[in-house]
Amino acid sequence: MKRIIAKEEVCMGCGLCEVYCIVQHSKSKDIVKAYNREHPRPLSRVRLETNRPVSFAIQCRHCEDAPCVTACLSGAMRKDEETGLVTHDEEKCMGCWTCIMVCPYGVIKMDVSGKVVAKCDLCSELDVPACVANCPNGALVCKEVTP
């Protein structure tokens, strides 16, 4: 499966990963429309962590033994055995925040609606996730790892 690796030493903290994540998860997939016309604006699933001079971007690690999957109260968070992805079903999510409590990386967000959570889906419909493809400095790389 794919895994995104952050390279702290070359991250400039520009935040384009977040911008392109928002665009990718918008209805229009258009940067201008996503920012100006979609209300509420979708959330970025990748999180730029900064504490100058340190910066790096991190998103759901799709853990092998994912604590969010075991803790999920509603069955919305699942481990896909074939792809290795930790998937999140918004329709099933009850917004109980239990996954947020147990995620060691703090990368599960409360959706703008305040009713469900949102997290990285590794842009499963793209060959290369949007944050990786649009990082101007190669600070995010996509690796194929054996689950």
Add this chain to the structure above:
Amino acid sequence: MSKYVIVGASAAGIGAVEAIREVDPVGTITVISEELCPQYSRPMISDFISGKATLEKMKCRDDHFWEKNEVQALTGRTAVRLNLADRYVELDGGDRVNFEKLLLATGGKPFIPKIEDADKEGVFTFNTFSDAERLATKTENAKRAVVIGAGLIGVSVAEALTKRGLEVTMVELKDKILSLILDPTASEIVENVIKKAGVTIITGQTVQRIFGKPEDDSVVGDVVLTNGDQVPCDLVIIAIGVIPRMELVAGTDLKTNRGIIVNRFMHTNVPDVYASGDVAEAYDFVLNENRPLPLWPLAQLEGRVAGYNMAGKKTDYPGGTSMSALKYFGIPIISVGIANPKEDGTYEILVKHDSEKNLYKKLVLKDNVIVGMIFVNDIERAGIIFHLMKNCVNVKKFKQELISENFGLATLPSRLRKKMCLGD
């Protein structure tokens, strides 16, 4: 004869089935459940009352879960007796199910305090889907409800009934609501939010008696509090908490305390008999002792651990602790471990409180290791703290950062951060 027999098919039972099947694809599994459709999420029953969720949405596994895992699911059946010497479970009607390995995942049952005349129509417990279904039908014509208990269950049902348009009064014996998981400051923040939503909160009192309606004494009309005050109502919901469901265990050789005692493999003192979930007393990694912790995520994890061990894959239960995430009344809260310690100098407390924004963060440390936390409103990074807590990380050098507004992975010391999240 079934290789694996599991009594109870909620979180722990489901977790066990999934773990067994990861290790042993062919061994026969029989699951016994009183409920006809046990694969739903019990913490969601308040969403059913509020109208936010249907049974379909509440199902935490799909309808073919049992078939897909080749489980013989005896739903709607009650296990009435255990014979551990001859290795069988007796069902209602006298059928016997023999086992090689047995998991007791019978769960908890509502704690019911002594209340005079509590047998009236309109008094409910709030634990299973059928409880919720019964209550939902009664909310149509009801105007006022009294919820006994202002813990997790009480707050959840109070929110649901408020959303249904009922006037709700919560009655709590302790001085503060949510006193098991919050400290007085956090409790007050939440109390104010709940009151703003229109709920009346009465603390330091409990219900001692229930009166009927003048026109029909068999129907709930008023509750009488310990101080003699009366609160008129149409519904009474007993939501104090759950206690381990131990009926099956009585008269067996199983060692029990409040719940069934298990070791780190979720194994009881009787060979080949395991216990998990609300009925078991499993390990608490903060208190370093076993105790009942009736929480869904722990039940599921304990069930998984039992399942692996039953199928022969030796697996340690890492331990749980008191851990709750709350979403009710629009105020997100996370509470873990020793959130409200005695002030005897053993613990160091770090607090950040912004009363205007209703933000509250509190960490409890012992010898520079986090042993408890409360996060109110700003909860998204709480999982990082939970991770440090679970791994007993010494936070001496960066403890002030932990409650800062900008706290995140980037504020952790570089070695720890790299170990935690960089690389593959």
